[in-house]
């Protein structure tokens with residue numbers, strides 16, 4: 050159909066007459082790490098489940114790895130990987146047994162021991178799943194999602210329950226998979242995670258994409274007013290300006306050298322995101 054990993058036009062899905070996905074368009078290029086953001090109930094999971102072939106749609110054109118996920122077959126399924134939101138690992142097996150077991154479902158799996166190492170569970174390889182902590186079980190979920198060497202990986206809230214160090218380690222794993230050519234669709238409520246990992250993202254509200262772009266430039270973020278702050282004998286100063294370069298140059302001249310505690314900040318991704326979704330929840334008006 051086309052070379053994109055994911056191609057969606059006019060996707061619709063309603064539950065009992067209530068639209069959950071309401072004319073959604075999405076294109077994800079092969080090899081991209083794409084973030085999906087949106088408030089609770091925006092339609093992210095419904096969209097992702099349709100793309101995964103786990104939910105039917107009411108209308109719209111959808112191609113995932115060139116196929117209609119509404120008619121999934123086994124070879125297509127083996128090309129996608131899913132990290133489920135809920136723990137799917139069987140309890141009585143060890144980590145290694147579990148990963149080996151799942152590897153057998155795929156035609157060209159990764160080496161189970163390498164995968165266990167990748168997710169940082171080598172020391173727990175012989176532990177039963179039931180003996181793992183919540184964050185460690187989540188790592189098993191990730192291992193099961195990638196052991197089949199997927200071309201397209203769906204990650205839904207992947208780092209929920211991870212400690213900060215484990216999150217960073219997981220981000221490294223995602224970057225490694227991306228370098229390996231894996232296309233990744235990441236759904237997360239952690240904006241720093243999306244910013245760190247995604248090349249592009251879409252914000253969904255009330256079943257539609259309301260903004261799309263690189264995290265650094267979403268909704269005109271890069272051009273938004275900057276805040277220049279510095280400290281002098283009188284204390285801390287903050288100046289909002291559309292020309293921070295000129296402001297910093299003037300400060301440089303005033304201090305003839307280093308400006309004490311100088312910072313230049315633009316609105317964070319979270320600021321821009323919250324602005325975007327403000328008014329989309331509980332309102333009858335739809336953003337254009």
Ligand SMILES: Nc1ncnc2c1ncn2[C@@H]1O[C@H](COP(=O)(O)OP(=O)(O)OP(=O)(O)O)[C@@H](O)[C@H]1O
Nearest residue numbers: 064065068069087088089090091092093094095096
């Ligand atoms: N199986 C279902 N039956 C009925 N309504 C559903 C079903 N699944 C989802 N919905 C409704 O569809 C809408 C979109 O839900 P969805 O789970 O896709 O949102 P989401 O963006 O993934 O939210 P969250 O961030 O909370 O996971 C919500 O109003 C939800 O109540």
